[in-house]
Amino acid sequence: MSAALSAAGIxxxxxxxxxxxxxxxxxxxxxxxxxxxxxxxxxxxxxxxRRRCYDPDLPQWRVIGRLLLPLDDARAALGWCPDTPAHRxxxxxxxxxxxxxxxxxxxxxxxxxxxxxxxxxxxxxxEFEAAWPGWIDxxxxxxxxxxxxxxxxxxxxxxxxxxxxxxxxxRIFGKDVVEDAVDxxxxxxxxxxxxxxxxxVGQFRTVLIQAMLVNRSPLLQDMTSEAxxxxxxxxxxxxxxxxxxxxxxxxxxxxxxxxxxxxxxxxAVTPDxxxxxxxxxEMIERWHATSTLSPKVRGTYRTIxxxxxxxxxxxxPNVIEPGQLTREICAAxxxxxxxxxxxxxxxxxxxxxxxxxxxxxxxxxxxxxSATRAFFRDAQxxxxxxxxxxxxRALATPRSIAALLAPNPRVIADDIWAKxx
Numbered sequence: 001m002s003a004a005l006s007a008a009g010i011x012x013x014x015x016x017x018x019x020x021x022x023x024x025x026x027x028x029x030x031x032x033x034x035x036x037x038x039x040x041x042x043x044x045x046x047x048x049x050r051r052r053c054y055d056p057d058l059p060q061w062r063v064i065g066r067l068l069l070p071l072d073d074a075r076a077a078l079g080w081c082p083d084t085p086a087h088r089x090x091x092x093x094x095x096x097x098x099x100x101x102x103x104x105x106x107x108x109x110x111x112x113x114x115x116x117x118x119x120x121x122x123x124x125x126x127e128f129e130a131a132w133p134g135w136i137d138x139x140x141x142x143x144x145x146x147x148x149x150x151x152x153x154x155x156x157x158x159x160x161x162x163x164x165x166x167x168x169x170x171r172i173f174g175k176d177v178v179e180d181a182v183d184x185x186x187x188x189x190x191x192x193x194x195x196x197x198x199x200x201v202g203q204f205r206t207v208l209i210q211a212m213l214v215n216r217s218p219l220l221q222d223m224t225s226e227a228x229x230x231x232x233x234x235x236x237x238x239x240x241x242x243x244x245x246x247x248x249x250x251x252x253x254x255x256x257x258x259x260x261x262x263x264x265x266x267x268a269v270t271p272d273x274x275x276x277x278x279x280x281x282e283m284i285e286r287w288h289a290t291s292t293l294s295p296k297v298r299g300t301y302r303t304i305x306x307x308x309x310x311x312x313x314x315x316x317p318n319v320i321e322p323g324q325l326t327r328e329i330c331a332a333x334x335x336x337x338x339x340x341x342x343x344x345x346x347x348x349x350x351x352x353x354x355x356x357x358x359x360x361x362x363x364x365x366x367x368x369x370s371a372t373r374a375f376f377r378d379a380q381x382x383x384x385x386x387x388x389x390x391x392x393r394a395l396a397t398p399r400s401i402a403a404l405l406a407p408n409p410r411v412i413a414d415d416i417w418a419k420x421x
Contacts, residue, residue: 018217021077021172022150024110028066031111033102040064041103049096049135051089064099067108071095074150075143079174086139093136094143109147114156117148124161146171155214158235165209173218181220182208188252192290203292204252207245210237223253225260248289273302274347276309279321283384284309287375290382304371310345311336323385325376330394337368338401362404366397 033041040060047054061068075091098109101120105112122128125138146168148154157163169178182205189204212218214234215227223231228250231237237246250262273281288302312319315336316329343356360368376391 018219018222022074027070029110031107033106033108036063048099050092067099070151071098074147078171090139091143093140097144098147109151112152114154117152117154118156118159121145121160169209169212177218181218184220185252188255203245204249207249220258223258228259273306276313277320280309283322287378301371304368305375307345308372322379327389327394330389337365362401365401366405369395369397
């Protein structure tokens with residue numbers, strides 16, 4: 001294990017409940033290759049692939065024994081691997097490729113940086129195969145990545161293009177333990193209304209497996225608040241389109257008792273919803289935490305539904321929870337949107353002095369209705385409320401509004417028109 005891993009508190013040196021399958025202290029990790037080792041690798045040439053006709057009794061194998069032993073041990077430690085001739089050949093080819101690169105670098109793989117491993121794995125499978133034409137295929141690359149992960153400090157999976165992290169996690173940790181952790185999180189999410197069919201569980205699974213790999217443990221109890229803070233800062237763990245899913249994963253781990261509550265966002269802290277019944281607040285926040293829409297869209301829809309709840313509190317105070325909505329009330333909401341002005345039913349009036357009181361644009365009206373349809377469609381599909389109406393029909397955009405959404409044509413100057421022709 002590299003010094004970088006030990007310094008980060010990741011790996012067997014740290015107080016963890018998951019035993020790392022490779023103990024680096026068992027091996028000779030000298031960085032430099034001896035003259036004899038370099039000569040042996042040159043003489044073996046492509047026999048390092050150990051294909052069917054290689055000679056296992058050559059003395060050169062004993063000379064490079066300190067390099068072979070950890071690689072063979074890492075292969076034996078792989079917890080899941082298709083037991084087919086093609087995959088057995090691929091993992092042996094991966095070992096040969098690492099040995100070949102040792103000759104080129106004139107160092108043992110123990111001394112390689114994450115960048116060196118990345119150069120060997122390559123940004124994509126086409127680049128990987130092009131670098132070694134004629135003797136490797138796409139099945140070799142995942143095993144090279146597994147060796148980089150087990151024997152080095154490589155976790156830069158965001159740099160290597162399309163890559164099946166789930167299969168890698170199965171190989172490193174074992175299929176059963178990985179899927180057990182995934183099932184625990186999935187069950188928690190489904191208890192909140194997420195369903196596999198809406199894609200949310202799959203997105204959370206991707207984030208969870210990435211977190212396992214960065215944390216170097218498949219166990220949920222190893223994902224403490226401190227570990228999650230470190231995972232969050234790791235490159236590639238939480239790209240912009242997955243930040244909401246990582247926060248949702250943190251919430252699930254908190255619910256399971258493995259971590260504390262997720263910290264509130266430092267920037268653009270979402271204010272609590274005020275001026276509406278508690279049942280509405282609970283379901284709006286539940287929808288916001290469950291929906292797989294982008295964080296920006298979810299935030300916008302949350303604001304719109306809070307405005308709808310305030311309108312109901314003012315115009316229909318007997319409707320204290322979403323399940324009480326009827327087609328008649330939906331029709332009244334559509335009409336209210338059509339007559340609504342900027343600043344109506346908002347929580348804060350700050351910054352509205354200039355535009356307050358102006359009619360909503362057709363695009364804004366259509367957006368309000370789209371948000372309301374999405375909210376009630378999801379709430380009905382997820383079994384949160386009884387299906388009393390069809391959101392697509394009861395909350396459809398009226399023709400009078402839709403007609404104003406048409407493109408706004410402009411006159412094209414003659415010289416520009418001539419160029420177009």
